[in-house]
Amino acid sequence: MSETRFPVLTPETMNEEQRAVADAIQSGPRGAGLRGPFNALLRSPQLCDLVQRVGAYVRFGSSIPAPLNELAICMAGRKWGAQYEFYAHRRLGIDAGLNPTILDAIALGRRPADMSADETLVYEFVSELLSTGQVSDRSYNPVLDRFGARGAMDLVGAVGYYSLVSMVLNVAQVPLPEGETPPLKPL
Numbered sequence: 001m002s003e004t005r006f007p008v009l010t011p012e013t014m015n016e017e018q019r020a021v022a023d024a025i026q027s028g029p030r031g032a033g034l035r036g037p038f039n040a041l042l043r044s045p046q047l048c049d050l051v052q053r054v055g056a057y058v059r060f061g062s063s064i065p066a067p068l069n070e071l072a073i074c075m076a077g078r079k080w081g082a083q084y085e086f087y088a089h090r091r092l093g094i095d096a097g098l099n100p101t102i103l104d105a106i107a108l109g110r111r112p113a114d115m116s117a118d119e120t121l122v123y124e125f126v127s128e129l130l131s132t133g134q135v136s137d138r139s140y141n142p143v144l145d146r147f148g149a150r151g152a153m154d155l156v157g158a159v160g161y162y163s164l165v166s167m168v169l170n171v172a173q174v175p176l177p178e179g180e181t182p183p184l185k186p187l
Contacts, residue, residue, distance in 0.1 A: 006040040006172050017045040025052050029060045036084060037165045040172035051164065058161045062154040064147060066096035068122045071106075072158045075123070078106050079130045082166035083182045084174045089162075090183060109187040121146055122155065129159055 011019060025038055025048075034042070041048035062069050070093030077085035090103045102119065105112035115123060124139045143152050176182060 006043060008039055009034070009042055014042065015045075018042045018048075021045045021049045021052070024049065028052070028056055030056070036088065036174065037168040037172065040168055040174070051161075054157070054161055055165070058154070058158050062158065063150045064122070064154045064158065065118070067093060067098040068118055069154075069158055070096050070098055071102065071119060071122050072126045072155055073162045074103055074106050075126045075130060076159050076162035077166050078109065078184060080163060080166035080170060081184055081186075082169045083176055083184055084169045085162065085166045086183050087176055087180060107183050108185070118146065125152075125155055126159055129156065130163075 009018065009022070011022070014022060021042060022034060022038075025034060038048060038052065041051055059069070064072070070089055073089045074086055074093055076082075077089060086107065090100075090107075093103055094100050098119075099114070102112040102115060111127075112119075112123065121142045125135055125143045128135050128139045140152065143155065147155075
C-alpha cells in the first residue's frame, strides 16, 4: 500500500507553518525525517505541533521505564491494528530490553507468559484500559504503589497518545518499509 491519502510533503511543498513544525520535529529527540504519523499530521500544523510535543514527552520524558513504556505502546498499536506502529515500536521495545516473546504474544492478541512483576502490572493496567476505557482498583493500585501517581498518568498518556497515533497511521495508510511483513494478523 502506498501513502496516497497524504502524499509526502517536502520542504518545497510545505507552507511556512508546516515547515516550522517539521523543523521542530526534526530538531527534537526524534532526529531527522518525518516518519510515522507526522507527514499526515502536518496537514493540520497546529495539531501536529501539539501532538508531536506530547509524543516527545511520552517517548522520551515518561517516568515509566522504556521497556515498560514500549510494552504499553505496542499494546495500543495491537488494539488498533496499526501495523506501522507495532512494527516500529516492537523494534524499539526489544532495543530497550523487552523480551521479543512478550511482543510476539501481544501481536497474536494473547497474554504473554513469563512476564516480570513490573511487566505484569503494566500489562494488566493497559489491557483493562484498552478493553474497557477504565481501570479498576485491582489494576490501578499496584501501578500506583510501584510507579506513583505520575507513573499511572504517564501510562494513561502513552496509551492515549499511541491510540491517536495508531488512528492517524491507519487513516493515512502509512506503509511499512519496503520488504517488511505486516506484524499483526486479524484477531
